[in-house]
Amino acid sequence: MSAGVEEPHAQAVGTNRDVLRIPAFRRLGLAWVFSNFGDSALYLTAAIWVKQLTGSDAAAGLVFAALGLPALLAPLTGQLADRFRRIPVLTATNVAAAVVVLALLLVRSADQVWLIYLVIFIYANASYVTSAAQSGVLRDLLEDRLLAPANGLLSSVDQGLRIVSPLIGAGILGLWGMNWVVAMTCLSFLIAALVLSRLRLREAVHSHEPDSFWATSTAGFRFLLGHALLRPALLTLVIAVGATGVLNVTIFATVDQGLGLPPEFLSVLISCQGVMSVVGGLTASAVIRRVGIPRTIVVGILLLGVSVLGSGSTLLSVVLGSTVLLGLGVPWAIIAFVTLRQQETPPSMQGRTSAATNMMINVPQVGASMLAAALLGLVDYRTLVLAMTALCLASVGPLVLRRRAADVPAA
Incomplete structure (x- = not known):
């Protein structure tokens, strides 16, 4: 928008009910529930697990550092979401996250904590890819007036699961061990991928600019x-x-x-x-x-x-x-x-x-x-x-x- 274009003031904005009437959005929302459930259940549980293995608060805190570092790779994840069709990207990303999380089954002692950090770093990258690709999917799927309620509903799902799923993950860790948390997380990602694979959407044509890697990344x-x-x-x-x-x-x-x-x-x-x-x-x-x-x-x-x-x-x-x-x-x-x-x-x-x-x-x-x-x-x-x-x-x-x-x- 140039400086001379009218700014978006109080314009027609749809309601939560309006956007929930769209079957494709409901399917996307269902996938978001399962994907975020696995995501939220794992990150806090992994920190508790590291604390159990090492007895170190600092080592447990490094789990959250591993979660934050992928933000620095945003130029690369954004390119991935713009260069390829986004529904296949979302589907493949959830499958890849499920496979990566399975590597946690190999951890047996404190000497292998490095593997936990590596898995958390890779799967955190997956969440950035998902967020970037989903933005484009929503833009292709919905009218402008429905973007606000759609973003609001997905945000509510995210926040709600951040309350519930860490408690579930920690409870499973305490009762049955980390392997069951890994299995639950993996299953959540695979269900999300299955739901997304059945989503049909006419996506906007993706342009492949002939610019340099630096230009397209920034x-x-x-x-x-x-x-x-x-x-x-x-x-x-x-x-x-x-x-x-x-x-x-x-x-x-x-x-x-x-x-x-x-x-x-x-x-x-x-x-x-x-x-x-x-x-x-x-x-x-x-x-x-x-x-x-x-x-x-x-x-x-x-x-x-x-x-x-x-x-x-x-x-x-x-x-x-x-x-x-x-x-x-x-x-x-x-x-x-x-x-x-x-x-x-x-x-x-x-x-x-x-x-x-x-x-x-x-x-x-x-x-x-x-x-x-x-x-x-x-x-x-x-x-x-x-x-x-x-x-x-x-x-x-x-x-x-x-x-x-x-x-x-x-x-």
């Missing part, structure tokens, strides 16, 4: 940063979500020093946030329908800023209320941006812009977490909370200024 980044509306919206999201990386660290101090509660209480806050994130996904399309995409991003980020500020409180009611706002605000902002990106991106670049977005959001968040962990021993956690709040609230500046400039009539 095309998604260049498109996002060169777009008149996507650039400020993405900058707002990157700053705000990156700041939440600090919250991932300070929340431990909030529970311990601020509330005087045991560390186990963190599970209550995480569960509360997860439930509200499901609600956020289900209500996102209604908010977008009422106020439009840019304002939904701003509202979501402002809620995030308020929730971050409240997380530094010593009152339990305020911290719980902040968790509710966090669960609503983040999904609203992210779903609105993803919908905007899908609408504004050509079909041939959906995968690369999706992968680029994931990288630009996830890498700063991980970096912020590492920085906060280093500073927490030197600075009071409430100082970090205040700084993060100011950063979140300031992050809406690029998008608000862009909207004001767009509202000024041409001379």
Whole structure:
């Protein structure tokens, strides 16, 4: 969209029921349930397993590092999703993930922990490929007005499974051992692949640009940063979500020093946030329908800023209320941006812009977490909370200024 093109305000947006009436979307959603169930069940269980094998918290933490590293390969995963037909890519990726996960059956002792890291790294790459390819599938499958409810429903499925499936995985690990978790995860991926293989969709023609490898790999980044509306919206999201990386660290101090509660209480806050994130996904399309995409991003980020500020409180009611706002605000902002990106991106670049977005959001968040962990021993956690709040609230500046400039009539 050029600077002179009208921005997407409160336009016609479909409802959750509208998108659920489409059989192909229901099939895609069913595959998403099984794929995400296997994904969510494995990642936390693998960390617990490493802790059991080694007795080391640091070794267990490296599982999450292995999960985050594939974000750096986003240019490659985005190309894969744009160069080939996406339904076969999704199907093959789920089958490959199932095969890779089976390698965990070979692990018998702490000496083989390296194999767990390798498997987690490879299967985490599969989730990035899936996300990139699915973005293009949704764009080919649905009208613009149905993208917001579709993204909201898939987000709710994702968040809901992140609450339930790790508990199931940990329970199976405790009762029957890791081999049964591996079998369950493998079966989930294979069912997802079977469902996807039966999905019929007329996909957009994929162009094969004659550009260099570097040019095609960075095309998604260049498109996002060169777009008149996507650039400020993405900058707002990157700053705000990156700041939440600090919250991932300070929340431990909030529970311990601020509330005087045991560390186990963190599970209550995480569960509360997860439930509200499901609600956020289900209500996102209604908010977008009422106020439009840019304002939904701003509202979501402002809620995030308020929730971050409240997380530094010593009152339990305020911290719980902040968790509710966090669960609503983040999904609203992210779903609105993803919908905007899908609408504004050509079909041939959906995968690369999706992968680029994931990288630009996830890498700063991980970096912020590492920085906060280093500073927490030197600075009071409430100082970090205040700084993060100011950063979140300031992050809406690029998008608000862009909207004001767009509202000024041409001379």
